[in-house]
Amino acid sequence: MPWTSTNRIYAKPSNTSGGEGVTAVATANSARAAPTAAADTGGRFELSDHGYGKSCVKLLHVYRDGEYHAIREYDVSTELKLTSESPYVLGDNKDVVATDSQKNTVYLLAKKHGVKTPEEFGAVVVNHFLYTYKQVGEAKCRVVEYPWERLQAGAPHNHAFIFSPAATRWCEVSQVRHDAVVVKSGLSGLRVLKTTQSAFVDFVQDEYTTLADAAERIFSTVVEAEWTYDSMRTADFDNAWLTVKDAILEKFAGPPDTGVYSPSVQHTLYQAEKMVLEKVSEISWIKMTMPNKHYLNIDMSKFPANVTKGDPRHHIYQPIDKPAGLIYAQLRRRPKSHL
Numbered sequence: 001m002p003w004t005s006t007n008r009i010y011a012k013p014s015n016t017s018g019g020e021g022v023t024a025v026a027t028a029n030s031a032r033a034a035p036t037a038a039a040d041t042g043g044r045f046e047l048s049d050h051g052y053g054k055s056c057v058k059l060l061h062v063y064r065d066g067e068y069h070a071i072r073e074y075d076v077s078t079e080l081k082l083t084s085e086s087p088y089v090l091g092d093n094k095d096v097v098a099t100d101s102q103k104n105t106v107y108l109l110a111k112k113h114g115v116k117t118p119e120e121f122g123a124v125v126v127n128h129f130l131y132t133y134k135q136v137g138e139a140k141c142r143v144v145e146y147p148w149e150r151l152q153a154g155a156p157h158n159h160a161f162i163f164s165p166a167a168t169r170w171c172e173v174s175q176v177r178h179d180a181v182v183v184k185s186g187l188s189g190l191r192v193l194k195t196t197q198s199a200f201v202d203f204v205q206d207e208y209t210t211l212a213d214a215a216e217r218i219f220s221t222v223v224e225a226e227w228t229y230d231s232m233r234t235a236d237f238d239n240a241w242l243t244v245k246d247a248i249l250e251k252f253a254g255p256p257d258t259g260v261y262s263p264s265v266q267h268t269l270y271q272a273e274k275m276v277l278e279k280v281s282e283i284s285w286i287k288m289t290m291p292n293k294h295y296l297n298i299d300m301s302k303f304p305a306n307v308t309k310g311d312p313r314h315h316i317y318q319p320i321d322k323p324a325g326l327i328y329a330q331l332r333r334r335p336k337s338h339l
């Protein structure tokens with residue numbers, strides 16, 4: 001007979017004289033009464049990783065400087081790794097900074113310090129948790145920024161903004177007690193397409209190949225990028241993010257009139273990463289991912305000429321969502337030679 005969830009929940013244990021299920025219940029009860037004993041895992045198991053926090057605390061910061069206002073809107077996620085396993089193993093909460101308190105802390109720190117870049121705000125948050133609670137061994141904060149831009153109404157508007165979701169900016173800041181703050185920044189969802197100056201030829205041709213050389217094709221991708229900094233202190237985070245975005249657009253698109261030739265997604269991706277490392281000395285490595293969003297030629301040769309012939313400037317492609325080619329590379333600086 002196939003067993004159902006009803007069977008599983010209500011079935012009486014067949015062995016009531018100390019089966020695994022019975023032991024587990026007894027352990028949970030005694031832990032609730034007196035959470036002093038060591039974990040009754042019989043040495044069979046260990047917690048290899050743990051952490052907890054609040055995800056997506058939504059926050060709008062408005063800086064009112066007279067008539068001129070500035071905004072930043074963030075989703076902030078926090079995570080704490082406690083040095084003690086007792087909350088998990090024994091159900092002892094005395095070291096637990098509630099996730100609700102973590103949410104409050106995000107708002108209180110924003111009020112107290114203001115909100116600068118996502119990276120600097122993330123650093124304020126992780127510092128706070130580490131130095132306020134000695135039981136916290138590591139604190140992490142992820143900040144995702146909403147892409148508001150000042151409205152241009154002939155001139156920059158004093159207090160009105162427009163949502164410009166060309167790409168999402170995010171960062172992850174973490175700090176282990178007694179170590180330096182580690183910052184990873186990122187850009188995601190930058191979708192681009194160009195209609196010429198892209199080719200893919202001279203790749204492996206064997207019995208598995210059906211793809212023909214394409215001297216001319218549509219190139220479209222949704223760029224993801226992430227990078228880290230050598231030094232938190234000297235980094236200009238806003239400038240770095242804009243430089244990454246501009247480098248991707250420049251190496252993808254090229255000059256407005258002529259564009260730039262791409263022999264492959266791989267090469268364009270590399271060119272963009274190289275430009276970032278050349279321009280922003282504080283970035284130690286950058287990784288980009290460019291899925292190749294295919295737009296296929298439609299073979300119309302089987303249709304009679306009278307239904308296909310028309311204005312030769314019309315070209316029809318079939319957008320293919322899945323599968324997509326998935327192409328990534330990480331570029332880092334070589335260690336300086338001591339010769």
Ligand SMILES: O=c1[nH]c(=O)c2[nH]c(=O)[nH]c2[nH]1
Pocket residue numbers: 200211263264265266292325
């Ligand atoms: O730029 C490309 N790189 C590839 O590795 C690849 N593979 C493929 O089928 N089309 C493409 N295009």
